[in-house]
Amino acid sequence: MFTYSQKNGVQYLEYSRLIECNGVTHAFCTRWGGVSKGRFANLNFSVSEGDTQRNVAENWNILSNAFNIPEDHFFTVKQIHGDRILIIADNVPDSHDPGYDGIITNKPGIAIGIKTADCVPIFLVDRVKHIIGTIHAGWKGTSLNIAGKALRILVKKFASKPEDIIVTIGPSIGPCCYEVDEKVWTAMEKDPDRDFLFKESRKAERWMLDLPQANQRQILRAGISSENVTSAGICTSCHRDTFFSHRGEGGQTGRQLNFIMLQ
Numbered sequence: 001m002f003t004y005s006q007k008n009g010v011q012y013l014e015y016s017r018l019i020e021c022n023g024v025t026h027a028f029c030t031r032w033g034g035v036s037k038g039r040f041a042n043l044n045f046s047v048s049e050g051d052t053q054r055n056v057a058e059n060w061n062i063l064s065n066a067f068n069i070p071e072d073h074f075f076t077v078k079q080i081h082g083d084r085i086l087i088i089a090d091n092v093p094d095s096h097d098p099g100y101d102g103i104i105t106n107k108p109g110i111a112i113g114i115k116t117a118d119c120v121p122i123f124l125v126d127r128v129k130h131i132i133g134t135i136h137a138g139w140k141g142t143s144l145n146i147a148g149k150a151l152r153i154l155v156k157k158f159a160s161k162p163e164d165i166i167v168t169i170g171p172s173i174g175p176c177c178y179e180v181d182e183k184v185w186t187a188m189e190k191d192p193d194r195d196f197l198f199k200e201s202r203k204a205e206r207w208m209l210d211l212p213q214a215n216q217r218q219i220l221r222a223g224i225s226s227e228n229v230t231s232a233g234i235c236t237s238c239h240r241d242t243f244f245s246h247r248g249e250g251g252q253t254g255r256q257l258n259f260i261m262l263q
């Protein structure tokens, strides 16, 4: 079950089975609880579309205080819509470049985060070996099977057992609002579920793509059983009162943070 909660005014979505995992803190932040204004109102974590450094820095400070996690324990990456995954196993890298769209770690005390505004945020938790991951999957990352790739890393590099892994898909744009063109249809040509995932749109040569479902199916194909994969089923574009939505707000908007940490 997904529920909305808040800490010191920071509003976020959380999932019951991750709350029950011993030693894991997580949050799919909403857009509320910060200081940004206008299109970025108000818990925005990105300066890429015009919000001020000062507001974004204050939002990090607010989040840090709300969850009682020091600011420098949050770790994000430069996201580039690819399929590279950063593994933090020994030393925490001090450079965030080049870009990555996934992070996996077995180290406690690092809150690994990804920023979204329609793309699919995914958390992976090996509840037995205590390994966590987070993924940013837009259509490009999805077409590269980034979720499947992250799960392969857990199984091959960390010797995770698929039955010990819980996968949680957060709020993203849904099939109700995600109209795509031929470029996306073609990029997904290797996906065995493509015909199921794309529905005809009212416009010619346009489709409605179910991006969270595409990721859910990749996760199932990677060997995770259906009872261990859950999707929030919340469309960011339909819920612009709660989440930033790149599509829903015509391009210029903020980014919410989705983070997970081993305590």
Ligand SMILES: [Zn+2]
Binding pocket: 173, 174, 175, 176, 177, 178, 235, 236, 237, 238
């Ligand atoms: Zn929608």
